[in-house]
Amino acid sequence: MILTVTPNPSLDRTYEIPALDRGAVLRATADRIDPGGKGVNVSRAVAAAGHRTLAVMPLGGPAGAALAGLLGAEGIEVAGVPVTGHTRSNISAVEPDGTLTKINATGPELTAAEAEALLAAVGARSGGADWVACCGSLPRGLPPEWYAELVARAHRAGARIALDTSGPSLTAALRERPDVVKPNAEELAQAVGRPLATVGDAVKAAEELRAAGARAVLASLGADGQLLVDGAGAHFAGAPVATVRSNVGAGDASLAGFLVAGGTGVRALAAAVAYGAAAVQLPGSLMPAPADLVPAAVTTTDDVPLARPLTEPVNRALSSGSREDMRRP
Ligand SMILES: Nc1ncnc2c1ncn2[C@@H]1O[C@H](COP(=O)(O)OP(=O)(O)OP(=O)(O)O)[C@@H](O)[C@H]1O
Numbered sequence: 560m561i562l563t564v565t566p567n568p569s570l571d572r573t574y575e576i577p578a579l580d581r582g583a584v585l586r587a588t589a590d591r592i593d594p595g596g597k598g599v600n601v602s603r604a605v606a607a608a609g610h611r612t613l614a615v616m617p618l619g620g621p622a623g624a625a626l627a628g629l630l631g632a633e634g635i636e637v638a639g640v641p642v643t644g645h646t647r648s649n650i651s652a653v654e655p656d657g658t659l660t661k662i663n664a665t666g667p668e669l670t671a672a673e674a675e676a677l678l679a680a681v682g683a684r685s686g687g688a689d690w691v692a693c694c695g696s697l698p699r700g701l702p703p704e705w706y707a708e709l710v711a712r713a714h715r716a717g718a719r720i721a722l723d724t725s726g727p728s729l730t731a732a733l734r735e736r737p738d739v740v741k742p743n744a745e746e747l748a749q750a751v752g753r754p755l756a757t758v759g760d761a762v763k764a765a766e767e768l769r770a771a772g773a774r775a776v777l778a779s780l781g782a783d784g785q786l787l788v789d790g791a792g793a794h795f796a797g798a799p800v801a802t803v804r805s806n807v808g809a810g811d812a813s814l815a816g817f818l819v820a821g822g823t824g825v826r827a828l829a830a831a832v833a834y835g836a837a838a839v840q841l842p843g844s845l846m847p848a849p850a851d852l853v854p855a856a857v858t859t860t861d862d863v864p865l866a867r868p869l870t871e872p873v874n875r876a877l878s879s880g881s882r883e884d885m886r887r888p
């Protein structure tokens with residue numbers, strides 16, 4: 560069973576519109592509502608693969624009830640922690656040429672008691688989980704150390720932890736030794752506080768995250784594929800993709816693929832890439848099903864191409880989530 564934690568889930572409303580005219584009343588030609596949130600995405604992909612998943616999240620107001628209903632209809636067990644604030648609704652507008660405009664709400668501020676109730680809900684259910692996947696940024700009211708506490712509690716319950724977050728909440732959680740962390744290139748650069756130009760730069764940064772406490776680092780490098788750095792060394796995998804429709808949620812799909820395939824080693828890395836490649840060929844944040852995967856298209860190697868320039872290098876000198884936050888375990 561794979562338990563997911565989504566601290567700031569959403570109800571995602573998508574409107575198809577002829578054109579985004581500022582200041583006008585726009586008439587949608589179609590609309591839909593989907594469950595949203597990074598842990599929610601992981602649960603959806605895990606459920607689509609035929610595995611059991613339990614999605615833990617704060618839920619409040621009518622949007623929270625609607626979100627629970629949508630997830631239940633997809634065969635996803637939900638452990639909702641009731642909160643006073645209302646679960647957020649995010650809005651997307653899609654134009655005929657595929658241009659996507661999003662408005663993301665901030666989401667409710669959680670009280671200290673609600674933050675503790677969410678930790679307790681995860682702790683109580685982690686015993687039955689093979690993996691606990693903690694995904695996304697934290698809502699207002701949860702301190703940056705909240706994920707660190709979550710990792711500690713889930714570990715105490717005997718589960719392995721996968722953490723997909725960024726900035727101070729990632730760096731603060733490393734000291735609790737998460738079993739795998741899944742930064743993308745930008746999040747990896749932010750965590751080490753310097754730009755990344757090559758695959759070798761990403762390997763060095765991943766090794767630093769391991770030195771700071773992460774047991775394994777699954778770094779997703781967009782079109783360049785993925786890197787797994789664990790106790791056995793560094794492994795690299797990629798898959799060619801002819802047409803990218805939407806890379807939104809590709810990282811979430813990758814993490815789901817990695818965990819469904821066992822969550823360790825090269826086989827899981829290959830599954831992560833197969834899921835990522837399938838996800839980018841689907842619209843929006845739609846999660847791939849097993850029929851969408853082409854495992855034979857994935858190549859893996861331990862001969863990591865260190866000198867290869869990244870297709871999308873991270874050039875900016877990133878400031879927050881500084882190195883000083885990374886304390887040794
Ligand atoms: N342009 C692309 N071409 C081919 N594969 C891609 C592309 N973009 C993403 N992928 C695949 O999806 C994986 C995850 O993508 P990415 O690194 O963009 O994750 P992410 O930024 O964490 O995404 P998100 O947080 O939105 O889910 C990549 O490692 C790769 O396997």
Ligand SMILES: [Mg+2]
Nearest residue numbers: 723743810811
């Ligand atoms: Mg991501």
